[in-house]
Amino acid sequence: MEELKNKVRQFTARQQLWLPGQQLLLALSGGMDSMLLLHYLLEEGIRPGLAHVNFQLRGSDADNDQSFVASVAASLQLPLYVHTENTAAFAAKEHMSLEEAAREIRYRFLYHIAYAHGYQRILTAHHARDHAETILLHQVRGSGARGLSGIPVHNQMVVRPFLCLRKAEVIHWSEAVGLTYCEDRTNSDTRFARNLIRHEVLPILEKLNPGLEETLLENGRIQRELQLLADQEADRVLKKVCIRKGDDLYIGKKALLLHPAARTILFRLLRPYGFTAAQLDDILQNHTHSGRLQEAGRFRLITDRTHWILTTERNNQFSWHLIREDDRHVHLPGMRLELRYLTELPSSWNMSAERVYLRADDLSYPLLIRPWKQGDYLYPFGLYKPSGKPARKKVSDLLTDKKLSLPEKERVLVLCSADRILWILGIRQDERTRITSGTGRILKIKMLPARGSMYY
Structure with a gap:
């Protein structure tokens, strides 16, 4: 297994995922992937903190996973942080799918623990197969160009040292070291979109390209570089066409509309405020209609004669x-x-x-x-x-x-x-x-x- 360890070691160093001496927090579900990453870290002399989330979606199975992780942490004398939340209730409240809600709960908890306890990096055990599934899932759901880059190797504090490994390599390594882990029976439930892609879509595509995981990993890398270039160009244009007036942002219509990628640039600016692609299309199609208003939460985009104006509702404005x-x-x-x-x-x-x-x-x-x-x-x-x-x-x-x-x-x-x-x-x-x-x-x-x- 030295070859696979070297592969991860070189990938980690090349991507500069963490520095010697930094405190690492590992997201540990108890499944094969995260348990193998824990095994690798320990062999490298790294003792991470462990974080586990019980999503209350699988009844006693979820409780058993939590107990297993607790026993692992105790036997290794590693700090363990556990969070339990009713994911179904959270999803209903926030109008999310169960998958989206679980992801939100997980990363919110991981960041909270990292900041509260001084961890510099959060590690997850995503591998190349997860990356391929994510790209196809985004392609089907229509996530735009950014979604085609798949799972990033590093995203703020979160790093993913196993993205260089194929699923077959993870399985082979786990079997070779006699790894003990939990089986998640819901992973075979094709009612979930990711599982449908994993068990039915990817096997068909791999008949056309047996090296599909590596291909999508490389395509994702290229897409991220292209996205970086696009972001830099968008920032350059926005710097030229935007003027800050107090709390309001004025966006020059004429100058922006001359750019061939005006829609993409404007969406990059507006999307973080909650504006949708449909609203963006309406904004552009009616750019000559002064006084037209689009709202996203407390934010408003007003079409003026020469500018679009990004502002906020003034519910607490001055009265007298x-x-x-x-x-x-x-x-x-x-x-x-x-x-x-x-x-x-x-x-x-x-x-x-x-x-x-x-x-x-x-x-x-x-x-x-x-x-x-x-x-x-x-x-x-x-x-x-x-x-x-x-x-x-x-x-x-x-x-x-x-x-x-x-x-x-x-x-x-x-x-x-x-x-x-x-x-x-x-x-x-x-x-x-x-x-x-x-x-x-x-x-x-x-x-x-x-x-x-x-x-x-």
């Missing part, structure tokens, strides 16, 4: 704030206001969207700052009817004229005195607040960025 007459500083989301009372206008005063001068004696305190709402209106500063009287305009129309995106509109606040809007903060003052000769006290309000703010 009262300003008393003696207030001098007001802190708001993304900004702060500085208030000063003057007896006369400064000689060099000028109006701006971020600075207003109001007739203080006309104000009804407390003043109110609130988000704008549909139906709000004011008489915009400098806008007149042909008769010379101030012209009324809806706030919504002013925001549209400013070409604000939906997230930007959601952050717009108005300053009110009684029921009258005096100022759309950062946008326009009401004409009726204009300072004239003979005005008494003057309230100057200046908008400033909040310290550390990215909004203004």
